[in-house]
Amino acid sequence: MFSEGDLTAIWLTLKLATTVTILLLIIGTPIAWWLARTRSWLKGPVGAVVALPLVLPPTVLGFYLLVAMGPHGFIGQLTQQLGLGTLAFTFWGLVLASVFYSLPFVVQPIQNAMQALGDRPLEVAATLRAGPWDRFFTVVVPMAKPGFITATILGFAHTVGEFGVVLMIGGNIPGQTRVVSVQIYDHVEALEYAQAHVLAGSMVVFSFLVLLGLYGFQQKNPFTGFK
């Protein structure tokens, strides 16, 4: 059913989405925690920056990232000094771009779940001798678990579904940067509608199943208050 090129693209897409999701959980959790707890005036600006990819056209984000990753951009200069060359048109360039692009889809569910906890569970844990790190890992993380699951699903699915940023940053290198969405574009450009149908249809089914699973999970686990 799938051509060899299609399979390469699917494998690459899954690899990219997995890498990005793991990185996003590591980066997004402290950002979400800070946003959920801070009373600093910086909360608004930082929250807005995190949410920018929700409203910006992917081409805008892609354009600036491309410039930054280029030989004269600040990311490019940094990676060159580290002996990594430039990241544009590489897998890791895609990873970096996707991390920015999918950030709000991971930060926001975690932040919401953390905010919904309120102060009380943390106060309770403090009266039970739990220090700050202890409180975070034994109270905040388990109680915000539904938020983490939603964030993981959305971060993964959104990375699988991106196109504009990939095209701007990664171009169209088989096995390197040619992900499923770009592969579909190629098929259509080449008037290979049958193959485009197979891949596009697979994406529809995949996305539907992901969302179905997500809503099913949210219904089964409506966020329960502090009892």
Added chain:
Amino acid sequence: MAEEDNPAVGTIPINPEPRLHVQFRMCYTGSDPSTYALDIDLTLPGDGITAIFGQSGSGKTTLLRCVAGLERAQEGRLTVNGEDWQSDTLFLPTHQRSLGYVFQESSLFPHLTAQGNLNYAMKRSGVPSANVLFDQVIALMGIEPVLARYPHQLSGGERQRVAIARALLIQPRLLLMDEPLASLDTARKQEILPYLERLRSTFDMPILYVSHSLDEVTRLADHVVVLEQGRVVAQGRVDEVFSRIDVPLPVGNEAGVVWQGEVRERNEQWRLARIACAGGDLWVRDMGDAIGQRIRVRILARDVSLTLTCHEDSSILNRLPVNVLEIATDSDTAMALVRLQADNDFVTAQLTSRSVDYLKLVPGQRLWAQIKSVAILR
């Protein structure tokens, strides 16, 4: 090692008088126009139950949160049985204070079973957890059958008992309870009160108990601090404080004294029990308490009337000779409270101002107090 030393040598410095020194000054200068301050300087006994009593908004909970370190007063000093928790240069964070805290509403972690919640405390108590203590606490709170359940599978009363057990298992030097019964209905309250009484007699640790309920305070507390608008109005032993008529206690029309006594005699025929109190003997309804049992009773001022002579021909069972100490008249209501000495204790009587005038009451006068009813608090 310490056990091997001769106790007479006294190598371990023992604080002869365990005490809590509590001093907080705190202002809310927010947008709220009713800017109010907590201004408290207290020395409290280092054992027994001390009730922090007052109406809502009097600063009771804020005081308790300051003691726990959950709230930070602008100025504060706090010493708990010789250990500094807060001073001008020191502020121990909550997790470094040896305290247990029972919150008003249930505060169990929803992602852990009752047992898991208790383990959470035991793991962090910093004291090797003895199984004996665990078994003792479980038995004391009667929560053995529910240990495997999650908080949402427990009743309100069960949840609160697990929360109290959890606070005990941290083995604190000070137990703080913030209206632990307020979120429960009357039946559940009656279910938990006996557990709290057992707690007082089993564990030798000071307890600060915040409440606006006169019933709970008179039943449980040894010592009481009355707060109003962030300031201490009265404090002292529970029997002393509630006999005071010179300060406005937030008791509504429930003004009255608390007496402690011992059951001395039981009359089978009339189902009555005689209890010997410092203020004299009282006959009360026999509630099945054994002879020698110590019980507490409350005598409301409105249930006490005064006569110049001893009326043998009255239906009133309890008549005590008393001396007038003080009279406080409220001109608005034309009612008066009279504080009376009854043997070695006090009793208060609520009369109309007209009766005070009619009986020509003056301090030092000898009369008889007729006590219409006595509430047994146990």
